[in-house]
Amino acid sequence: MTVQSTRSTTSRPGWLTFAAVVMISVGVLQFISAIYFFANSHRINDLSGGAFGHHAWVWGIWDLILAALSITGGYSLLQGHTYGRVIAYLWGGLVIVEGFLMLRQEPWSGFISILLASFVIYAVSSTSSWSTDT
16 A cells, blocks of 8 residues: 655745745844834944944834835745745845844844845745746
């Protein structure tokens, strides 16, 4: 007696699920971080020596943009749409740029941002043949 695989041909690859979960999680954290930047809170690290100087509200807008991209892109990746893949590449590139901008002031945060964004780009590129779009 042979056992047939009941695995669906449209099952989402694990790397793609990982990328979606990372994007949604980081998006929520970036949204919270944006609120702190807008409030000039002491809970955020001092980025006054960074790219935007003493303009914390610019970092807040940047984080809101990245949060919106990552949450919508992550949800779209879970649905298997091409839009999610495009947004994942765009989000990954922007987060890598942000990581390099913050590397001097926040080395660990910058390094982890670059690493996670690289994993998301790898996940999306290594599963490029899978899609539910018809």
